[in-house]
Amino acid sequence: MEGNIGELGQFMGAGLAAIGSGIAAVGVGNVAANYLGGALRNPSAAASQTATLFIGLAFAEALGIFAFLVALLLLFAV
Amino acid sequence: MEETAHEAVGLTFHPLDQFALTPLFGGGGADYNPPFYALTNATLWMALAVLGIFLLFVVSTRSRSVIPTRSQSVAELVYSFIRKMVDDVAGHDAGRFFPLILTLFLFILFTNFFGLLPMSFTATSHIAVTAVLGFGVFLFVTVLGFMLNGKKFLGLFWMTDAPLFLRPIIAVIELISYFVRPVSHSIRLAGNVMAGHTVIKVFAGFAQVAAISPFAILGVAAIYGIEILVAGIQAYVFTILTCVYLKDALHPGH
Numbered sequence: 001m002e003g004n005i006g007e008l009g010q011f012m013g014a015g016l017a018a019i020g021s022g023i024a025a026v027g028v029g030n031v032a033a034n035y036l037g038g039a040l041r042n043p044s045a046a047a048s049q050t051a052t053l054f055i056g057l058a059f060a061e062a063l064g065i066f067a068f069l070v071a072l073l074l075l076f077a078v
Numbered sequence: 079m080e081e082t083a084h085e086a087v088g089l090t091f092h093p094l095d096q097f098a099l100t101p102l103f104g105g106g107g108a109d110y111n112p113p114f115y116a117l118t119n120a121t122l123w124m125a126l127a128v129l130g131i132f133l134l135f136v137v138s139t140r141s142r143s144v145i146p147t148r149s150q151s152v153a154e155l156v157y158s159f160i161r162k163m164v165d166d167v168a169g170h171d172a173g174r175f176f177p178l179i180l181t182l183f184l185f186i187l188f189t190n191f192f193g194l195l196p197m198s199f200t201a202t203s204h205i206a207v208t209a210v211l212g213f214g215v216f217l218f219v220t221v222l223g224f225m226l227n228g229k230k231f232l233g234l235f236w237m238t239d240a241p242l243f244l245r246p247i248i249a250v251i252e253l254i255s256y257f258v259r260p261v262s263h264s265i266r267l268a269g270n271v272m273a274g275h276t277v278i279k280v281f282a283g284f285a286q287v288a289a290i291s292p293f294a295i296l297g298v299a300a301i302y303g304i305e306i307l308v309a310g311i312q313a314y315v316f317t318i319l320t321c322v323y324l325k326d327a328l329h330p331g332h
Contacts, residue, residue, distance in 0.1 A: 051167050051318055058315040062262045065269035072272075076094060 010074050017071035024064020031056045090286065093279035097203055097272065119199040120207065127188035127201070135184075156184070160317065167321040168328065175324060178218075182211065183317040190271060190309035194302070202312075203272040205264060212264030215320050223327035234330040263319055270312050274305045 035053045039046035099110060099118045112118050134156075138149035146154060160180045164172050168179075186202060193200025201207050223231040235252045237245060278301050284294035 048166075051163065054311070054315055054318055055322060058266060058319060061270075062266045065266055065273070066262075068273055069265060069269050072276075 010078055014071040014074040017067050017074065020067025020070070021064045024061060024067065027060035028057055028064070031060050091279070091283070093276045093283065096199070096275060096279060099204075120201045120204065123192055123199045124185075124189060124201045124207075127185060127192055130188045130192065131184045156180075163318060164321055167318060168325045172321070172324055172328060179317055179320060179324075182215070182320060183313055186211070186267065186316055187310065187313040190313055191306075193271065193275070194305060194309060200271055200275060202267055203275060205268045208264040208268040209260075211316070212260045212267075215263065215323060216260035219320075219323045219327045222324075223330060226328065227330055231327070231330050234326060259323065263316070267312050267316050270308055274301070274308050277301055278305065 031053065035046075035049070035056075038049075099112055099120055101110070101112060102117045102119065102122060134149060135153050138147065139153050141147070141150070143150065157180065160183055161176060164176050164179050168175070189201045189207075192198055193202065223234075227233075235249045235256070237248050237252070240248055278298055281294050281297040281301060284297070285291040287294075
């Protein structure tokens with residue numbers, strides 16, 4: 001069990017950054033769930049709102065991707 | 079650092095090896111840093127994507143029959159899908175930019191899909207590639223906005239609906255979010271594609287352990303299915319966001 005403290009920090013930081021991906025998943029699920037809820041209440045309006053759905057998903061997901069990117073950078077690029 | 083990671087996990091290949099650039103005509107190595115004119119596997123797969131688009135849209139629609147052949151109807155389907163999206167999201171007067179949007183969509187879609195072929199290379203997994211697309215869209219939209227609207231384009235940042243004392247604060251926030259756009263636009267595509275392909279390789283690495291190898295292979299198959307979905311959705315998301323930015327340039331007041 002030897003290693004340097006810098007590596008420990010890298011791996012811990014990467015793990016912590018991965019939490020961000022998980023939280024972004026909550027956000028993405030929230031967008032999809034609300035869209036589905038609205039779509040079931042008013043199915044006739046659902047088709048016209050798919051574009052908005054994807055824009056919302058993309059924005060929510062981008063931040064999770066940032067967190068994932070930080071994790072990858074810590075693991076492989078530092 | 080990478081050596082220790084190899085030993086600890088026991089992988090015979092690294093999950094990120096698939097993104098390595100290699101020159102087409104010999105040379106290269108672990109720390110290969112291609113000059114800008116080098117022909118690498120990225121060049122090859124982007125050229126193949128262009129060839130695929132050419133085959134689908136030029137060769138297969140050559141006869142232009144009223145009853146379309148299978149490939150012609152695929153081309154018509156994609157065309158009308160993007161046409162409708164541009165009309166819905168960016169407005170009817172965005173029609174003259176439709177060729178640009180369709181080109182962007184097809185290029186990203188084909189590089190994504192060709193990247194899913196085994197032993198191939200995904201050009202869109204490199205931030206260098208997507209950043210050119212993302213910043214290109216950003217520059218185009220900004221220049222277009224100023225050309226069409228002049229000073230009124232700055233109304234995008236100066237919200238006249240908001241109370242006066244809030245406007246400077248909102249302007250700062252809007253300015254930051256405007257300049258983060260190209261970054262998130264390009265990193266979203268590259269990050270999604272890279273993450274998915276890395277996960278496939280990590281699961282493939284699990285298959286070395288005999289006890290769990292059937293599950294690993296099932297996992298690879300399942301994630302591969304998701305990746306096909308992601309390849310399409312990310313191309314769609316990139317183009318739909320381009321349309322949203324284009325709408326801001328055409329009608330900054332709304």
